[in-house]
Structures are given as structure tokens and as C-alpha cells.
Amino acid sequence: MQAIKVKSRFNWLLPVKAGLLAGVIALLLALVGIVEIANQRPVIPGVLSVGQTLLLLPFLWAGYRAVRQAGSGEEAPPRFWLFVNGALAGLLTGALLTALLLVGKWINLRTVFINASPELYNLLTMGAGPAGVGILVPMIAGLVLGVVVAAISLLPERMRGSVVLGLSLIPVLAILSSALFAGRGLSIGSAIAVFVAATGGSYLWSIMQARVKERINNHPAGQRAAQWSRWALPVLIIALLPLLGxxxxxxxxxxxxxxxxxxxxxxxxxxxxxxxxxxxxxxxxxxxxxxxxxxxxxxxxxxxxxxxxxxxxxxxxxxxxxxxxxxxxxxxxxxxxxxxxxxxxxxxxxxxxxxxxxxxxxxxxxxxxxxxxxxxxxxxxxxxxxxxxxxxxxxxxxxxxxxxxxxxxxxxxxxxxxxxxxxxxxxxxxxxxxxxxxxxxxxxxxxxxxxxxxxxxxxxxxxxxFMVSINVLCLIIVGGMGSIPGAIVGSLALVGLPELLREFTEYRLWVYGAALVFMMLNRPEGLVPEARRRLELHESEVESLDESGEKHVTVPG
Amino acid sequence: MEQGRATMLAPACSRLLAKFRLKPARNLECRSWASAAQAGLAHSKTWPRYKDVYKGRIMLQRLTRRVSGTTVSMWLIGLVILAVVAYGTYKTLALGKYSLANWTDLIIYGVAQGSVYALIALGYTLVYGILRMINFAHSEVFMSGPFIGYFVATSLDQAGFLDRQPVIGLAIVLLVAMLTSLTIAVLLERIAYRPLRRAPRLVPLITAIGASFFLQYTFRGLFGSGIKGYPEIEQLKGTWPLAGGVNILKTQVVVIVAAVIMLAGLYYFVQRTKTGKAMQAVSEDKDIAALMGIDVDHIIVVTFAVGGALAGAAGVLYVLLFRQVHFFMGFIPGIKAFTAAVLGGIGNVVGAMLGGLVLGIAESLFPNLVLDGLGIPAPYQLKDALAFILLVLILIFRPTGILGERLAAKKA
Structure with missing residues (x-):
């Protein structure tokens, strides 16, 4: 018991590791130039651009990782430490960006890194410029984001899911609207509306889901409608898509x-x-x-x-x-x-x-x-x-x-x-x-x-x-090898998205490469996996479950 | 459980079947022969006659089994290709379009090119020998070294150091390039390959392809997509005369000498040092090597490091020949080096060296020697296609390569 207690105490290493790793990722994103290019596309004009959103991701990931790992011990650490964990990870992520700003201030990095431009520095400091206090902006942002992540992680599970969904829907909608209808992103008001509607809606749905489903299933007309909509909805969407222009x-x-x-x-x-x-x-x-x-x-x-x-x-x-x-x-x-x-x-x-x-x-x-x-x-x-x-x-x-x-x-x-x-x-x-x-x-x-x-x-x-071969290969891997809907989903994700975000053409293969490695490491079965393949790739997990006799997995299909 | 027993029995069964050259479904005659012998028929008077009949049938059967339709068609394709090559060569030589000096030039160029391929091929072969996977991202490991070396080289050049002290300057660039490639190779192993060591075979291969693209476009994003010209070293301009009125470019001499030194060093390392021997042991059998007290993970890292360093060095030599770097420059040499590795017998260190040389020479000679004679316009355009065709042909007709063991059939 004594040993476990010692273990579940605050561990400095976790947030430090997460923060530094995320910092390296953030640096890479910044220097590769994708952030700068994405900056031209606004999510909320004047407040947030896609580039900034992209740059937020490593911070959020660092905070999430630090908080989750800290909370996963035998004995959950006190809430205070969760906040410290998240803040520390965010701070370190920001520190690496600050280091870039500092170096960039004294040395002209542009002779080597072509994207280390004043615009990038401006972006990293959120417009404050790399002089003076502006240099600390990434660290402060990291601190705040880490705390926010820790706070979100403390919400009850249902509400947490809804909040995350609501937050992530804002950039997605903004990108879609600007890509498809040449819009200029969402205004602050509509962003708040989207957030409230999505969060509230999904929260309500998660509460009411069971009851609504039961009601539909009990009513014959509802049943029929549900069955019809399962087929008719996709068909209708597919048939009417060209109307978009x-x-x-x-x-x-x-x-x-x-x-x-x-x-x-x-x-x-x-x-x-x-x-x-x-x-x-x-x-x-x-x-x-x-x-x-x-x-x-x-x-x-x-x-x-x-x-x-x-x-x-x-x-x-x-x-x-x-x-x-x-x-x-x-x-x-x-x-x-x-x-x-x-x-x-x-x-x-x-x-x-x-x-x-x-x-x-x-x-x-x-x-x-x-x-x-x-x-x-x-x-x-x-x-x-x-x-x-x-x-x-x-x-x-x-x-x-x-x-x-x-x-x-x-x-x-x-x-x-x-x-x-x-x-x-x-x-x-x-x-x-x-x-x-x-x-x-x-x-x-x-x-x-x-x-x-x-x-x-x-x-x-x-x-x-050769890139065509690779594109096709990527899309079936991301979609899920051997899965027929997977090929279509993969094609939507890997061909449709980059076509919508034309300015990223240069980074298409960069993202593909990262996606391939990431998918193989974390989800080798793809987004819409084939049942058999999923089992195959997680064979060891299934086997161990079988042996312990707690859970018997039947092979579907 | 059942499957476990089957896998335990399978090698024994297949060994038995292979020993008697039998196939499970087609050995009815043989079985009846065997059972007849068991039943004591062998001692009867009629047996010898039957035996001869059966023997004849079995031999015929063996023949037809070995020579299937596909095999025949493959050999026909092979013969056609050989005939075309021979005809093209004959025509070119008969026309006498090129002088002896031209041919010598081409061969020297081929040797220089080939020694670079050999250095890259070693990276493929070492990793393949140990992990049985093609490190698809090795071409980017090769690219990264001279790419970073470029920045060092230009700053040295601007300071005038490269012209004053060409040897030291070149050594610094080489060192930087080797270190960069080594770091990238080791990181690659740590991040992309190590977690997947027990995964199904396709998984690490796909990861490698992904990593390759990621690295390419990271370099493009970080350093720009333009072609960067390497500074030229004053002392390495021009040629040295060789016997018979042939001149040899100084850079080619440097490349060949440097490559030979490194190849010899690597051979010594693998054959004589303790780490090298451990590498051989791991490539023989990972589990047993681990039982013998070898730290397998460590050896794998060392392998990636050695392969990476050689690739970085190869990159600098390549740049000496072509004097430019580009984020996509690794792809073609990478594929060719892989061809070289397969040509020599993948997993075989000497084979990779030999394969590199053979490929380099073949590639520089073939377009002029064969395609020109066939009357194909602009044969040099098909130079890269030739390397690929060569690769395909080797894999079809001799997948074990020149010096390979029985790797291909079993493990590939």
C-alpha cells in the first residue's frame, strides 16, 4: 500500500514530457509553414483563425495528456494537482515557442527556415509582436489552456463530451462555410450560438436518447419512419449534393x-x-x-x-x-x-x-x-x-x-x-x-x-x-482496410477535405504521411473498420479477455 | 491450441515433403508404391516391373509439376528479353558510334554512381536483415544528411574555409550529414517502428511509407521547395588524366575512394567487432540472440544508426557528383539502392556492395549500349525505367540475388 501511495503522488515527469513533446510538435507546425498559411482562413474573423486553431491543438493535447495521466493513478490526485499538471504542460509547450521567438529576435532564422518570418512571430504572439512582453504570450496562453483543459476534465462525463463537441464544431463549421460558400467564417455571435446549440443539443440528446429511441420503437409509424430514414436520408443527400453548386x-x-x-x-x-x-x-x-x-x-x-x-x-x-x-x-x-x-x-x-x-x-x-x-x-x-x-x-x-x-x-x-x-x-x-x-x-x-x-x-x-497510388492507399488505410464504407469515408476525408482547403495543397502529403503513421500506431484498423480486421489487429487484447473468462468475444461476420 | 500444434508439425511435414519432393495432393502413386513395398510386394517377382513403371510415371509427374504454364511463360519472357538485349548490344557495337574512351567514361561514372548506391543499399540490407522489413523511409534518411549539410557547406563556403581547407571542410560537412541522417534514422526507429515490432507485416511497411512522405514534406516545409545548389570546391574541379588518354573527374575519384574506405570499414565492423557479431546474431534469430544475452533493442538501434550514418555519407558523395539538394532527391536513389540491395541478395552486406556497383555500371552503360542499338530515341529518358525493369527481373528470376541465401522464398 505504501508503494502505491508514493506512486500516485505528484509526478513531475508526466507534464514535463507531455509539454515538451507538444512543444516540439507546435514548433514543427509553426516552422513548416502550415500555421501561417492556415492563418489566412478565419474561424471567427478578428479573433481566431484556422492557423491559430491549429496551433492550439498541441497545447490542448499536452494538457489533456498531462491531466489524464495524472488522473489515471490508483488514487486520483487532488484537483489542485490536476490544474498544476495541465498548467505546467501548457507552459512548457509555450516555452518552446517563446524560445523560438527569442532566437528569432537575435538571429535571422529565415536563411535556414524559410517560414520563420515576422508574420509567423506576429502570429505566435497573437499580434503583440516579438518585442517586450509579447514574447511571453505563448507561455501565458499555454498556462491558460492547461488550466482550461484541467477544468473541462473535471466536468461530469456527459457534459464534458458535449462541451468538447460544441467547441470543435465551431472551427469545423467555419471551415465548411468558408470553403463551400466563400463565407468569412463565423461571427462571434454565431460562434457562441453554435457552441450553445451544439453543447446543449448533444447534452440533451445524451440524456433523452434512451427515452426517444424507446418511444420511436414502440410506435409502429415511428419504426417505419426510422427504417425509411436510414435508407432515404443518405440517398437523398447523395442525390441532392450537386445542388450545392x-x-x-x-x-x-x-x-x-x-x-x-x-x-x-x-x-x-x-x-x-x-x-x-x-x-x-x-x-x-x-x-x-x-x-x-x-x-x-x-x-x-x-x-x-x-x-x-x-x-x-x-x-x-x-x-x-x-x-x-x-x-x-x-x-x-x-x-x-x-x-x-x-x-x-x-x-x-x-x-x-x-x-x-x-x-x-x-x-x-x-x-x-x-x-x-x-x-x-x-x-x-x-x-x-x-x-x-x-x-x-x-x-x-x-x-x-x-x-x-x-x-x-x-x-x-x-x-x-x-x-x-x-x-x-x-x-x-x-x-x-x-x-x-x-x-x-x-x-x-x-x-x-x-x-x-x-x-x-x-x-x-x-x-x-506515384502520388496517386499513395493517395489511394492512404484513403483505404485511413478508412479501414477491407471495409467498403471505409473506402468512401477515407476518400471523403483525404480527397474531399484537401480539395476544400486548397491552400493546403502543399501540405497534403505532409498530413497524409503523418496520418498514415498515426493511424498505424494508434488505430491500424481505420476509421470505419472491418469487423474481422479489427479483431485481428487487436488479437492479443481479445485473447487476454478470453483467458480471464470475463468477457467472451464472438467473431461477427 | 489446435493451430499451435499444426504450426509445430508443419515444418516437419514440409521438410519431409520437400525431401521426397512430394506434394500432399498428388502423391497417390507414390503412396501406393510405398504401401506396396510395406506389404512385402517388393519381394515378389512382379514388383521390379511395376517399380520401373511407377518410377517413370513419377518422374514424368515431377517434370510436369515443376514446369507449369506460368514457369514456361516466364522463361519465355526471359529469353525474349535476353534476345532483345543481345540484339541491341550487337547493333550498337556494330554501328561503332562510341569510342573506347566513351565506354571507359561511362564505366567510371557507373562505378562512382554505384558506390553511392552501395552505401545506401547497406542501410536497407542491414535493416532488412534484422527486422525483415523494408525501411521505406531510408531514402529520406539519405536526403536529410546532405540537406542539413548544405547549410553548413554554404556557410563554410561564404567564410572561404571550404576553399582554403577543402579536406577539413569536406570532413565537417560529411560529419554533419552523417550525424543528421543518423539522428533521423534512430528517431524513425524509436517513433515509427519500435511500437510495431510485433504487428502484422503490412503495418510497419505502411508506417514507413507514411514516415517517408512526412519527412519529405517536413523538409520541404522547413527549408523550401527549391533546388539548392551546393558550393563547388575549387580543388575538386577538373580532371586527372588516366592511362590511355582517358580523363577522370576529380570528384569521381574522391567519391570512389571515400566509398571504398567506408565500405571496408563497415565490413570490418560487421565481421570483426563484437557489436557487428551481435548484429549478425540478431539477424539470424532475434529470440535466441536475446537468450544469449544480446540486448536486441540496442542492436536494432545500432543498426539503424549505422545505416543512417552510411546513408548520410552517401548523400554527401551524391551531392559531390550532382551538386544540388532537393527535398525529393531521395526517392529515385532510394529505390535504386533498394534494387541494388535486392540484386546483391538482401540481408547480405557484401551483396549490397556488389549489387550497388553492378547496378551503377548497368545503369550508365545500358541506355547507350542496348537501347541506342534498338533505335529508341533519347534512351537516357528510360534510364530510371531500366533500373526498375532490372529490379522486377531479378525478383522474378532470381529473388535471392547474386549472393543471397534462401531468404526470399521463405521470408519475403
Missing amino acids: KYPSEVMDMVGLYALMGLGLNIVVGFAGLLDLGYVAFFAIGAYVMGVLTSPEIGWTGIHLGFWGALPFAVITATLAGIILGIPVLGMRGDYLAIVTLGFGEIIRLVVLSDWLKPYIGGSNGITRIPKAVIGPLEFGTPQTLYYLIVAGCLIVAFASVRLKPSRLGRAWMALREDEDVAQAMGINLVRTKLLAFATGATFAGLSGAIFASKLTSIYPHSFN
């Missing part, structure tokens, strides 16, 4: 194309466990076949089809390419497969780019004047109309994935993913199963590529670089 439809088009590819790669990586880093090759093949067969610029084929005439060829060529590129890698696993497929993707891009094939596929000039898709009088020319074409493609592909997953083939893929040797021993034909995975994935990418070509009406080799 041209720009949101454009964004949704890209999201849809990436979701198409994501669903395809999901089969290769998520279902069959074959890490394909050259997935862009099939996207390129679909686009190029579409371009070569339809563009009036390319004369050597002597064929000029319309979109619908060329589409089957594009898709079938991609499928065949999937099989052809699949054959040599049949015997490879894991890392080797990843590198070889990466090699394939690069080979195809470099060959397309070279002068060698220029007379046939345009070389670095690309192919232009690819026609739009037309059905009768309807031309899929505007982003709004194209959106429906893409949604139709997504629906077909999603339907195929949903049906494939529990099929014999789908189960064979998953067996392959778990253990290739065992799968073979169980009588699964490895060659056939793997090739089918590659072919299916390639088909979907080919479809996406064909639509992409007709969307842009011109294609260049530069559109088909």
Missing part, C-alpha cells in the same frame, strides 16, 4: 473517382492482402485507352469511338493489364510485392513520358480533345452531371464489392491475406485467386481512369504519378 460538385467528382479506385485497391490490399504500390498504372491504362480510342488527335489506330464505345475497351485493357502484371509477382509477398508493383507503376509512367512512344500516345504533350460522355440528349459535361455518372460507377463497383466479399472468392482472398501457406493447404488455388484479385482491382481502376479522362478531356503523364 459547381465547386462542391467538382470536389465530389474527385472524391467519387478516388472512391472508385479505393474500392478497387480495397480488393487487392484490403481483401487479398497484396500490397500494390503501382495501382496508378491501371488508372493510367484506363485513361490512356480511353484517350487513344476517342481523341481525334491520335490517328494511328484509325478508330474514333465515343465514350461509351471506348469504355469497355478501356476497362478490359485494364483488366488484362492487371493479369499480365500480376503473373510475374505471383510468387512474391509483402515487401517485395510492394516494391515490384511500385516499379511497374514507375515503368509505365516513364515509358508513357518518353519520346519513344510519343507518336502513339502523345508523350509529355499528353492527349487532348477527349470527348465527353453522352446519353441521348444528356451530356455529362458539367461537374454536376458528371457527378451522377461517377456515383453510378461507384454504386456498381460498391455493389460488386459487397457481393464479392462474402462470396467463395472473397473468402478465398481473405484466407490468402491471413496466411498464404495455410490457404493453399486448404485447397485455394493461389494463382487463380491472386490473379482475380489483381484483375478485379485493375478493372475498377480502369473504369475510374476512363471517367477521369472524359472528365478532364485531356490527359498528361504527370497526372499518373
Whole structure:
């Protein structure tokens, strides 16, 4: 007992560690330049910008970590120490930024760190400037934030959740409004209104939830309505999205194309466990076949089809390419497969780019004047109309994935993913199963590529670089490998958000990289995980529960 | 439990099956042969005849089993490629477009390039040998060294120190670069890889890809996206004459000599020192090495550190050849160095050195030697594609590499 008491006493190390780590993150955010760029977008004009919000995150994280760790001992420390913990962590985070200000005051850091500009210093001091007392602003802010975090952590659980939701909704709404409708963020009044409404609403909901649900379930009409709304609501939202205007439809088009590819790669990586880093090759093949067969610029084929005439060829060529590129890698696993497929993707891009094939596929000039898709009088020319074409493609592909997953083939893929040797021993034909995975994935990418070509009406080799493969891979990982809704959610999060926040284009891959590492370390199963995969990745936890006999986990699906 | 027993039995079964070259589903004849022998038929008069018949059948079966459709098509592809290469070479040589001096130049260039690849490849190979994972972010470890070294080099240059004391100046830049790369490699291991050591195989690989992008764009964000030109050292400009009227660039000599020294040093370190031997032991079997009293975590950190330092040094040598740094500069050399590591047999230290040299020479010779003869315009554009094709071909036809063990089939 004595030992435990000693342990639960105030531990200086926790807040110091959390604070310093968060400080390093804050420094990185500041010096990388993302804060400065985000500063142009206001959350509440004149009060808070997205950049400042971003900079607040490490402070909040430091405070949260310090407070949570302090509170997690055997015996909860007195409240006073929680405040000290949070304040200390925040203070240290701020101290590192202050150190940057101090150094920046004497030395011109800009020769090395291009973003260490006076604007950044101004931002860090909240407009007070790095001279005089302004230099202490980050530390004071850290102190206040740490105390605030500690105070929030002391709220009862329900209310805490509501407050956090209300606070985080303010920047989200502000960003959405400014990105979609060219607004200037929220005014102070509306920010308070949002906070009050969201906090109050979610608090009320958390109290009333059970009763409301019970009432709906007891009433037959309510039941029906609930069932209907489960289907009708998403359908309605999807169908009506283009009404938002041209720009949101454009964004949704890209999201849809990436979701198409994501669903395809999901089969290769998520279902069959074959890490394909050259997935862009099939996207390129679909686009190029579409371009070569339809563009009036390319004369050597002597064929000029319309979109619908060329589409089957594009898709079938991609499928065949999937099989052809699949054959040599049949015997490879894991890392080797990843590198070889990466090699394939690069080979195809470099060959397309070279002068060698220029007379046939345009070389670095690309192919232009690819026609739009037309059905009768309807031309899929505007982003709004194209959106429906893409949604139709997504629906077909999603339907195929949903049906494939529990099929014999789908189960064979998953067996392959778990253990290739065992799968073979169980009588699964490895060659056939793997090739089918590659072919299916390639088909979907080919479809996406064909639509992409007709969307842009011109294609260049530069559109088909390694980054596309990485984007697609990221989105299925963030969404959840092997999960079909995951591919769509991932595409919304990783393609839709950056399209909305155009000024972050430069930082897109930076954030992707961080997201990949973070997801793998903390939530390898993704945002919308597949049931089986979640169990697999948390195998040890499940097992330990099983052994202790306290909780028996049944495998769903 | 059941699975546990199966995994315990599996190696024994597979060894048995491999020994007799059997496959579980197709050995019906063999089994009947065996049971016939057991039943004492072997002593009967009819047996020898049956035995011969069975033997013949089994041999035929073995043959057909080994030579499946895919294998045949693969070998056909291989033969076609060989024929194309031979034809291209013949045409180029027959045309006589290049003189001997041209070829020597290309080879020297290839050796210089290849020794840089070899240094980077060592980082891949060392880490792969121990963790069985491709450190995808190694190319960024390589990039980071000369990138930070650039700031030191420019300030030294502005002070005039680099021209007055080129050796010391270069050594300082080299040291800074090595330290930077080492730090990044160790941090990478600590933050991104160590928590995932027991995770499924794809997980650390994806982390590595993420870390690679994160590092690239961190450097871009911190230091800008422009290409930064390295200062030139006065004493290293120009050429030295070599026998036969061939001139060799001074930088190339420095690069080759420095690379050879480092490669020899690394070889000594791995083969002779205690830490090096511990590294070998860990790469052989982590658990047993731990039982022998080796601190596995420590050895892994050392491996990352050594690989990182070599990558940093390689970066400085690379910069001596090309005189510029860029946040994306690691990608292509990284992939090529990986190719080199695979070419030599991944996990094999000498193999990585050899693979680097072979790749460097092949890459500088091939476009002119083969593609030119085939009449492809602007063959140098396809230089990078060639490296990738080479990688794919090795992995298909000889995944063990030049000096590799049986790693590929088992662990890859």
C-alpha cells in the first residue's frame, strides 16, 4: 500500500514530457509553414483563425495528456494537482515557442527556415509582436489552456463530451462555410450560438436518447419512419449534393473517382492482402485507352469511338493489364510485392513520358480533345452531371464489392491475406485467386481512369504519378482496410477535405504521411473498420479477455 | 491450441515433403508404391516391373509439376528479353558510334554512381536483415544528411574555409550529414517502428511509407521547395588524366575512394567487432540472440544508426557528383539502392556492395549500349525505367540475388 501511495503522488515527469513533446510538435507546425498559411482562413474573423486553431491543438493535447495521466493513478490526485499538471504542460509547450521567438529576435532564422518570418512571430504572439512582453504570450496562453483543459476534465462525463463537441464544431463549421460558400467564417455571435446549440443539443440528446429511441420503437409509424430514414436520408443527400453548386460538385467528382479506385485497391490490399504500390498504372491504362480510342488527335489506330464505345475497351485493357502484371509477382509477398508493383507503376509512367512512344500516345504533350460522355440528349459535361455518372460507377463497383466479399472468392482472398501457406493447404488455388484479385482491382481502376479522362478531356503523364497510388492507399488505410464504407469515408476525408482547403495543397502529403503513421500506431484498423480486421489487429487484447473468462468475444461476420 | 500444434508439425511435414519432393495432393502413386513395398510386394517377382513403371510415371509427374504454364511463360519472357538485349548490344557495337574512351567514361561514372548506391543499399540490407522489413523511409534518411549539410557547406563556403581547407571542410560537412541522417534514422526507429515490432507485416511497411512522405514534406516545409545548389570546391574541379588518354573527374575519384574506405570499414565492423557479431546474431534469430544475452533493442538501434550514418555519407558523395539538394532527391536513389540491395541478395552486406556497383555500371552503360542499338530515341529518358525493369527481373528470376541465401522464398 505504501508503494502505491508514493506512486500516485505528484509526478513531475508526466507534464514535463507531455509539454515538451507538444512543444516540439507546435514548433514543427509553426516552422513548416502550415500555421501561417492556415492563418489566412478565419474561424471567427478578428479573433481566431484556422492557423491559430491549429496551433492550439498541441497545447490542448499536452494538457489533456498531462491531466489524464495524472488522473489515471490508483488514487486520483487532488484537483489542485490536476490544474498544476495541465498548467505546467501548457507552459512548457509555450516555452518552446517563446524560445523560438527569442532566437528569432537575435538571429535571422529565415536563411535556414524559410517560414520563420515576422508574420509567423506576429502570429505566435497573437499580434503583440516579438518585442517586450509579447514574447511571453505563448507561455501565458499555454498556462491558460492547461488550466482550461484541467477544468473541462473535471466536468461530469456527459457534459464534458458535449462541451468538447460544441467547441470543435465551431472551427469545423467555419471551415465548411468558408470553403463551400466563400463565407468569412463565423461571427462571434454565431460562434457562441453554435457552441450553445451544439453543447446543449448533444447534452440533451445524451440524456433523452434512451427515452426517444424507446418511444420511436414502440410506435409502429415511428419504426417505419426510422427504417425509411436510414435508407432515404443518405440517398437523398447523395442525390441532392450537386445542388450545392459547381465547386462542391467538382470536389465530389474527385472524391467519387478516388472512391472508385479505393474500392478497387480495397480488393487487392484490403481483401487479398497484396500490397500494390503501382495501382496508378491501371488508372493510367484506363485513361490512356480511353484517350487513344476517342481523341481525334491520335490517328494511328484509325478508330474514333465515343465514350461509351471506348469504355469497355478501356476497362478490359485494364483488366488484362492487371493479369499480365500480376503473373510475374505471383510468387512474391509483402515487401517485395510492394516494391515490384511500385516499379511497374514507375515503368509505365516513364515509358508513357518518353519520346519513344510519343507518336502513339502523345508523350509529355499528353492527349487532348477527349470527348465527353453522352446519353441521348444528356451530356455529362458539367461537374454536376458528371457527378451522377461517377456515383453510378461507384454504386456498381460498391455493389460488386459487397457481393464479392462474402462470396467463395472473397473468402478465398481473405484466407490468402491471413496466411498464404495455410490457404493453399486448404485447397485455394493461389494463382487463380491472386490473379482475380489483381484483375478485379485493375478493372475498377480502369473504369475510374476512363471517367477521369472524359472528365478532364485531356490527359498528361504527370497526372499518373506515384502520388496517386499513395493517395489511394492512404484513403483505404485511413478508412479501414477491407471495409467498403471505409473506402468512401477515407476518400471523403483525404480527397474531399484537401480539395476544400486548397491552400493546403502543399501540405497534403505532409498530413497524409503523418496520418498514415498515426493511424498505424494508434488505430491500424481505420476509421470505419472491418469487423474481422479489427479483431485481428487487436488479437492479443481479445485473447487476454478470453483467458480471464470475463468477457467472451464472438467473431461477427 | 489446435493451430499451435499444426504450426509445430508443419515444418516437419514440409521438410519431409520437400525431401521426397512430394506434394500432399498428388502423391497417390507414390503412396501406393510405398504401401506396396510395406506389404512385402517388393519381394515378389512382379514388383521390379511395376517399380520401373511407377518410377517413370513419377518422374514424368515431377517434370510436369515443376514446369507449369506460368514457369514456361516466364522463361519465355526471359529469353525474349535476353534476345532483345543481345540484339541491341550487337547493333550498337556494330554501328561503332562510341569510342573506347566513351565506354571507359561511362564505366567510371557507373562505378562512382554505384558506390553511392552501395552505401545506401547497406542501410536497407542491414535493416532488412534484422527486422525483415523494408525501411521505406531510408531514402529520406539519405536526403536529410546532405540537406542539413548544405547549410553548413554554404556557410563554410561564404567564410572561404571550404576553399582554403577543402579536406577539413569536406570532413565537417560529411560529419554533419552523417550525424543528421543518423539522428533521423534512430528517431524513425524509436517513433515509427519500435511500437510495431510485433504487428502484422503490412503495418510497419505502411508506417514507413507514411514516415517517408512526412519527412519529405517536413523538409520541404522547413527549408523550401527549391533546388539548392551546393558550393563547388575549387580543388575538386577538373580532371586527372588516366592511362590511355582517358580523363577522370576529380570528384569521381574522391567519391570512389571515400566509398571504398567506408565500405571496408563497415565490413570490418560487421565481421570483426563484437557489436557487428551481435548484429549478425540478431539477424539470424532475434529470440535466441536475446537468450544469449544480446540486448536486441540496442542492436536494432545500432543498426539503424549505422545505416543512417552510411546513408548520410552517401548523400554527401551524391551531392559531390550532382551538386544540388532537393527535398525529393531521395526517392529515385532510394529505390535504386533498394534494387541494388535486392540484386546483391538482401540481408547480405557484401551483396549490397556488389549489387550497388553492378547496378551503377548497368545503369550508365545500358541506355547507350542496348537501347541506342534498338533505335529508341533519347534512351537516357528510360534510364530510371531500366533500373526498375532490372529490379522486377531479378525478383522474378532470381529473388535471392547474386549472393543471397534462401531468404526470399521463405521470408519475403
